[in-house]
Each structure stands twice: as C-alpha cells, then as structure tokens.
Amino acid sequence: xxxxxxxxxxxxxxxxxxxxxxxxxxxxxxxxxxxxxxxxxxxxxxxxxxxxxxxxxxxxxxxxxxxxxxxxxxxxxxxxxxxxxxxxxxxxxxxxxxxxxxxxxxxxxxxxxxxxxxxxxxxxxxxxxxxx
Amino acid sequence: xxxxxxxxxxxxxxxxxxxxxxxxxxxxxxxxxxxxxxxxxxxxxxxxxxxxxxxxxxxxxxxxxxxxxxxxxxxxxxxxxxxxxxxxxxxxxxxxxxxxxxxxxxxxxxxxxxxxxxxxxxxxxxxxxxxxxxxxxxxxxxxxxxxxxxxxxxxxxxxxxxxxxxxxxxxxxxxxxxxxxxxxxxxxxxxxxxxxxxxxxxxxxxxxxxxxxxxxxxxxxxxxxxxxxxxxxxxxxxxxxxxxxxxxxxxxxxxxxxxxxxxxxxxxxxxxxxxxxxxxxxxxxxxxxxxxxxxxxxxxxxxxxxxxxxxxxxxxxxxxxxxxxxxxxxxxxxxxxxxxxxxxxxxxxxxxxxxxxxxxxxxxxxxxxxxxxxxxxxxxxxxxxxxxxxxxxxxxxxxxxxxxxxxxxxxxxxxxxxxxxxxxxxxxxxxxxxxxxxxxxxxxxxxxxxxxxxxxxxxxxxxxxxxxxxxxxxxxxxxxxxxxxxxxxxxxxxxxxxxxxxxxxxxxxxxxxxxxxxxxxx
Numbered sequence: 001x002x003x004x005x006x007x008x009x010x011x012x013x014x015x016x017x018x019x020x021x022x023x024x025x026x027x028x029x030x031x032x033x034x035x036x037x038x039x040x041x042x043x044x045x046x047x048x049x050x051x052x053x054x055x056x057x058x059x060x061x062x063x064x065x066x067x068x069x070x071x072x073x074x075x076x077x078x079x080x081x082x083x084x085x086x087x088x089x090x091x092x093x094x095x096x097x098x099x100x101x102x103x104x105x106x107x108x109x110x111x112x113x114x115x116x117x118x119x120x121x122x123x124x125x126x127x128x129x130x131x132x
Numbered sequence: 133x134x135x136x137x138x139x140x141x142x143x144x145x146x147x148x149x150x151x152x153x154x155x156x157x158x159x160x161x162x163x164x165x166x167x168x169x170x171x172x173x174x175x176x177x178x179x180x181x182x183x184x185x186x187x188x189x190x191x192x193x194x195x196x197x198x199x200x201x202x203x204x205x206x207x208x209x210x211x212x213x214x215x216x217x218x219x220x221x222x223x224x225x226x227x228x229x230x231x232x233x234x235x236x237x238x239x240x241x242x243x244x245x246x247x248x249x250x251x252x253x254x255x256x257x258x259x260x261x262x263x264x265x266x267x268x269x270x271x272x273x274x275x276x277x278x279x280x281x282x283x284x285x286x287x288x289x290x291x292x293x294x295x296x297x298x299x300x301x302x303x304x305x306x307x308x309x310x311x312x313x314x315x316x317x318x319x320x321x322x323x324x325x326x327x328x329x330x331x332x333x334x335x336x337x338x339x340x341x342x343x344x345x346x347x348x349x350x351x352x353x354x355x356x357x358x359x360x361x362x363x364x365x366x367x368x369x370x371x372x373x374x375x376x377x378x379x380x381x382x383x384x385x386x387x388x389x390x391x392x393x394x395x396x397x398x399x400x401x402x403x404x405x406x407x408x409x410x411x412x413x414x415x416x417x418x419x420x421x422x423x424x425x426x427x428x429x430x431x432x433x434x435x436x437x438x439x440x441x442x443x444x445x446x447x448x449x450x451x452x453x454x455x456x457x458x459x460x461x462x463x464x465x466x467x468x469x470x471x472x473x474x475x476x477x478x479x480x481x482x483x484x485x486x487x488x489x490x491x492x493x494x495x496x497x498x499x500x501x502x503x504x505x506x507x508x509x510x511x512x513x514x515x516x517x518x519x520x521x522x523x524x525x526x527x528x529x530x531x532x533x534x535x536x537x538x539x540x541x542x543x544x545x546x547x548x549x550x551x552x553x554x555x556x557x558x559x560x561x562x563x564x565x566x567x568x569x570x571x572x573x574x575x576x577x578x579x580x581x582x583x584x585x586x587x588x589x590x591x592x593x594x595x596x597x598x599x600x601x602x603x604x605x606x607x608x609x610x611x612x613x614x615x616x617x618x619x620x621x622x623x624x625x626x627x628x629x630x631x632x633x634x635x636x637x638x639x640x641x642x643x644x645x646x647x648x649x650x651x652x653x654x
Contacts, residue, residue, distance in 0.1 A: 015442045015468065022449075039581060058434060062583075085434050085441070108441045110448040 004124055006031040008050035010041045010067070011083070012059040016106065020054060020083065023110075023117035030121075038062045042070055045078060052124050055100075057084040057091060065098050072099035081120055191232060195225050195257045197365060200357045202264040206332065207354055219268035225261030229254040252287040259284025271332040352400055417617075436479055442472040499538070501529040501565050501574070508542035515550050521559035529565035529572050531639055537615045542576075544612055545635060549578035552633065570641050571621070577634035583625055612637075 007030055009020045017034045024032045030051070035044050038059040045053060057064035068080055081102040082095040092103050102120070107113050202221035205214050233254060263280040266273055446469045453462035502525045509516060509523050516523065523546065531538070546561060553559040557579060565574045616623040616637045623637035 013438065015446075015472065016438075019442075019445055039583075085438055106441065108444055110445055110452070113445070 004030045004051050004121060006033060006048070006050045007052045007054065008033040008035060008041075008044060008048065009054045010035045010038060010044075010059075010064075011054075011056035012036050012038060013056070016056065019110075019113050020117070023113040024054075024121070026114055027117050027121045038064070038067055041067050045071065045076065050078065052120070053078055053080045054083050054120070055080050057082060057086065057095070065094060068095070068098040068100055079124060191228070192253055192257070193365075195228065195261075198225055199257065199260050199264060202261075202268070203330070203357055204354055206264065206268050206330065207357075215268045219265045222261045222264030222268060225264075226258035229258045229261075252290075255287050256284045267330055267332050274332070277330075277332075352396060436476070439472045439475045439479070443469050446472065495534050495536075496532055497535060498530055498532055499535045501525055501527075501531060501563065504531070504533075504535065504538050504542055505563055507535075507539045508546055511539075511543050512546050512550065516546070516559075519550055519553055519559050521550065521553070521561065523561045524563065526562055526564040527566065529567070529574070531565075531572060531574075532642060533619055533639060534615075537618075541612050541615050544609070545576045548609070549576075549580055549633065552580040552582075553578070554580055567641065572639045572641060573636065574639065575626075575634060575636045577626075577629065577632060579632040582630065582633045583627075 007024060009017055009024070009032065011017050011020065011034075014036055017036060021032050021034055024030075033044070033048060033050060035041055038056075039062055041055070041062075044050075055064045055067060064082060064084070068082075071078070071080070079101040080099070081104060082100045083104050083106060084091060084095075085106045087105040095103050102123075104116055104120070107116055198221050202218040202225075205218035205221070233251075236250075259280050263277045263284065266277040266280065270276075446465045449465045450462045450469070453459070453465060505523060505525050515521075542563075549559060549561050559578060559580060561576065561578045563574070563576050565572055567573075613623050616639070620640045621638040623635065626634040626636055
C-alpha cells in the first residue's frame with residue numbers, strides 16, 4: 001500500500017488555500033504544497049509530482065476544468081479531487097467528465113473542513129496511489 | 133426559450149423574397165403587354181385608364197407636382213423651414229385653383245359641378261393642398277387633414293364610378309371623358325399615397341409603425357410619389373419641347389411607370405431581405421445574452437458566497453486561537469475577517485457596474501487611440517509607475533466610439549497586464565491599430581506571463597474570470613466584450629502569442645450598429 005507523501009492544493013483564493021492547508025495539516029503525516037496561480041499548476045504537478053491534487057474550479061487565467069483536461073491529456077494519472085464553492089450538478093458532472101477522481105463542495109465551518117480533509121486522506125491513504 | 137425567440141423574430145424565408153422578385157417581373161411583364169395591346173391595337177379604354185398626362189392641362193399637372201413636392205417635404209423634413217415650405221406649397225394650390233376658377237369664369241351651379249371634370253379636379257386639388265398644409269403646420273390635427281383628404285377624393289371618385297358603372301367605359305371616349313378618368317385615377321392615387329397614408333396622420337401612423345410592411349411602405353412612399361410625378365413631367369416636357377403626339381407620350385409614360393414599379397418591388401424585396409438578416413442577428417444576440425446571463429448569475433452567486441463563508445471560518449479560528457491563548461494569531465484572523473467583509477461592497481459595486489454596462493447607451497464620437505490610452509493610463513498611473521511599466525501606442529487611429537466606455541476598456545486591459553506582469557523584466561504594453569477595409573483592428577499586447585492557449589476560448593466568459601472579484605482589474609473581460617460588441621466589433625485573445633498576452637479587437641471605421649449595449653451584455 002502506497003503512502004500519501006505530498007498533496008498539492010491549487011486555489012486562486014489565498015484564504016481558501018489557508019483553510020485547506022490548516023485542515024490537511026491538522027491531519028498530518030504528509031507534506032502540503034500550495035499554488036494560487038492556476039497557470040503554474042501544471043508545471044508544479046509535473047515537477048513536484050504530488051500524490052494527490054486538490055483543485056479549485058473557478059480561477060482566473062485557466063480554470064480547474066482546463067487544468068484537469070490538460071493533465072489527463074498528457075496521460076498524467078495523479079488523483080485529483082475537485083474542491084469548489086459550487087455544488088451545481090452540472091459542475092460535478094463536468095468535473096467527472098474531465099477526469100477527476102472526487103468532488104467536494106467547499107465547507108462553511110472548520111469542523112467540516114477537517115472532516116473533509118480526513119475523509120480525503122483516509123480514502124486516498126488506503127488506496128493504491130498511482131505513481132508518476 | 134430559444135425556439136420561442138426564433139419563432140417570434142423569424143421572418144418569412146428567403147425563398148419567399150426570391151419569389152417576390154419573380155412576382156415583380158411577372159407583374160411588370162403583364163402590365164407591359166396590356167399597355168402595348170392597348171396602344172398597338174388602339175383599345176381606348178385600356179389607354180385612357182392607364183396613368184398618363186397627355187390630356188391633362190399644364191396647370192393641373194403643375195399643381196400635382198407642387199403637391200407631390202409638398203408631401204415629400206413633410207415626409208422627409210424635420211425642420212421648421214421644410215414644414216413651412218411644404219405648407220406654402222400646399223396653400224398655393226387651392227389659391228391657384230381659386231384664381232383659375234375666377235379667371236375662367238367656369239363655376240357652375242352646385243347640382244351640375246360633378247359633370248364637369250375641371251371643377252371636380254380643382255376641388256380635389258384644393259382639398260389636397262389644404263390637407264398638406266394642415267399636415268405640415270399642425271400634425272396634431274390629424275382628423276382635419278383626413279377629413280379634407282376624404283372630401284377631396286369624393287368628387288373624383290364619384291365621376292369615376294358614374295362613368296364606369298352607369299355609362300360604362302367609353303369605347304370612343306371624348307377628350308373630356310378621358311381627362312375625367314385620368315384625373316380621377318390620379319387624384320385617388322395621390323390622396324391615398326400622399327395624404328391618407330402619410331405617417332403624420334393617424335391612419336398612416338398606424339399602418340407605418342405597426343408592422344414590417346408599414347416600415348417598408350414608409351421607405352417606399354417617396355418613390356411612389358416621385359414616379360408618377362416624374363412621368364408626368366417627362367410627358368409634359370416631351371409634348372412641349374418636341375411636339376410628341378398622344379400615343380408615344382402614352383407609351384413613354386406607361387413604360388417608365390411600369391419599369392420603375394418593377395424596380396420598386398425589387399428594391400422592397402432587398403429591403404425585406406436586409407431586415408430579415410438584421411432580425412436574425414438580433415435573435416442570435418438575444419440568445420447569446422440569455423446564455424451569458426445564466427452563467428453570470430451563477431458566477432455572481434459563487435463570488436458573493438465566498439467572503440461570507442470566509443468570515444464564518446475565520447471567526448471559528450479566532451475562537452480557537454483565543455481558547456489556546458494565542459492572541460497574535462487571533463488578531464491576524466480578525467484582520468482577515470475585516471478584509472473578507474470589506475470585499476463584499478467592492479463586489480456589489482462590481483456587480484452594479486457590470487449590470488449598468490448592459491444598459492449603457494453608446495455616445496459615439498471621434499477620438500484618437502492615443503487619447504484613449506492616455507486617459508486610461510492616467511487612471512492607472514500609480515500602478516504603472518510602481519511597476520516601472522511603459523505603455524506605447526505604435527500607430528495612431530481615429531476611432532468612432534464612446535470615449536468613456538473605451539477608456540474603461542483600455543483601463544481594464546492595462547490593469548490585467550499589470551496584474552499578470554513578470555517580475556524578471558519591466559512591463560511593456562504595446563497598443564497598435566491597423567485599418568482593414570471598413571474596420572479598425574486594434575491589438576493590446578504585453579510582455580507578461582501571458583495566457584494559456586486553453587484560456588483563449590473562455591477568456592471573456594464571466595465564469596472563467598470573476599467579473600466582480602474584489603481587488604480585480606475593475607470591470608472584467610466579460611464587460612470588455614460587452615463594450616466591443618456594443619460598438620459592432622469583436623474581441624479575442626490571440627492563442628498563438630507566446631511572448632506575453634495579446635488581445636485583439638475590431639471596431640467599425642464608421643458608426644457601429646449597436647446603439648445600446650443591452651442586447652450584447654455578457
């Protein structure tokens with residue numbers, strides 16, 4: 001069973017990045033990387049090869065759907081969990097169609113953030129994570 | 133919804149208009165054959181019923197032409213001088229007719245007036261002149277003009293009906309009968325076209341404004357007045373100058389009227405075709421605006437929800453920090469609460485700005501590209517100075533646009549370049565313009581981090597870039613698109629440009645078709 005060693009959070013909003021980082025760091029046991037510029041996201045994934053990506057959808061320059069499509073287009077199998085403020089079914093459907101492995105709506109309380117982070121880490125910690 | 137809009141705005145198909153052109157040719161051919169038979173075989177009723185002025189007195193023809201001119205002036209004229217000229221022409225006709233009657237001494241007792249075509253004609257022309265005067269001077273008194281017009285038509289119509297129904301069309305009409313028929317036909321035509329259908333009258337306004345046919349009719353009205361007037365002038369001129377006899381004059385008039393009639397129908401079909409294209413374009417814009425609006429509503433809700441959520445989350449963090457006695461962290465989170473809450477008014481302002489741009493009226497004027505860029509640069513001067521940035525206008529252009537809206541557009545594009553500049557080299561923004569036929573092609577390029585090729589297709593979508601995002605570049609690219617489309621142009625990101633970002637847009641050299649931004653909002 002592979003171990004979750006690093007996780008990359010991609011979100012243009014620094015506050016969201018802070019909440020997500022705090023939530024994942026509270027779980028501990030792996031490195032939390034962050035990126036607020038979506039146009040840098042692909043390079044970060046290629047170079048730093050995180051074990052899991054948490055990706056926002058609505059971002060300036062290039063949105064989460066496009067990042068994911070490009071990522072899958074170059075054959076990168078890294079697990080991606082979309083994390084968006086939108087819980088609209090059409091966004092969920094489009095995210096899965098673009099190749100994501102999970103979809104979560106951004107929570108409105110710290111406990112929910114931590115529960116969400118735990119659930120993600122537990123699930124992907126148990127799974128056989130693909131390696132680059 | 134889309135189907136409903138299309139169904140509502142869709143005019144009859146192009147095939148129909150093509151068929152209309154065929155109809156024009158067919159009608160013209162039949163008319164020509166009938167008139168040629170009438171002329172060639174000497175069928176007098178056909179000749180005498182057709183339009184032509186060979187037997188009309190010069191005074192009557194001159195009066196018709198004066199009335200036609202007066203009517204044209206009221207149709208086209210919007211100034212007081214033109215209205216005054218039209219009223220003078222209208223008033224001159226009844227005065228002239230009155231003087232003529234006194235001079236001729238031809239006035240007969242009232243029970244016999246309808247038998248003499250000269251008097252019927254003079255009554256018709258006098259009433260028509262009075263109607264034109266009323267239309268020109270007092271458009272509000274529509275009823276009076278209408279009643280005068282109807283009174284004027286009555287004697288001629290009466291003669292026309294009596295001759296046709298009770299005496300039959302004369303096989304060997306006397307010159308008097310021919311004259312009476314001509315006068316009656318032309319008077320009815322004049323009254324119908326020039327007076328009863330005049331857009332300033334109640335009847336005319338209802339017809340002209342209510343439907344597309346009315347709009348076509350309004351455009352066609354001057355031609356419908358001019359064609360017989362020109363034919364009569366030619367006939368009279370030919371008779372006076374060259375001594376042409378009745379038959380060639382008749383043939384000339386008939387051919388001219390028929391030919392111009394066919395051209396008129398062809399022109400109307402072209403006009404309808406053009407309007408159909410415009411209506412289809414409007415329908416497309418409407419559908420596109422609705423789609424953008426849906427996306428925008430979703431985007432706005434998302435953007436407004438985020439700061440509220442952040443306030444709640446930071447409040448919890450403050451509680452936790454205070455709980456463990458970490459006041460420094462608590463203070464940091466309190467500042468974050470303040471900043472998050474402060475974003476909301478800016479977002480609402482952005483939302484209002486975006487919605488206002490959709491309602492804005494475009495005030496077109498001529499302004500140079502460098503003036504616009506200078507105005508926009510002045511608004512961003514502090515940022516440009518701190519970034520050590522240069523803004524260059526490479527080629528000058530005189531644009532016909534709304535200076536205020538276009539300044540906002542350049543401010544936004546310069547703001548975007550500032551936001552996306554590279555830290556390893558000074559920012560340089562180059563703005564260029566080139567004329568290609570009837571459009572200006574303007575480009576704004578910088579040496580910043582540039583756009584991903586994927587971004588090119590979605591750059592102007594409000595979902596891709598929050599148009600109300602706080603601390604953003606102001607109005608957003610979605611509004612830039614609204615402004616450019618409102619001017620009748622298009623805007624795009626150049627996906628192939630690699631040395632930074634390059635945005636291109638077009639503007640018509642002359643005034644664009646979009647007087648308002650409301651149908652292009654997005």
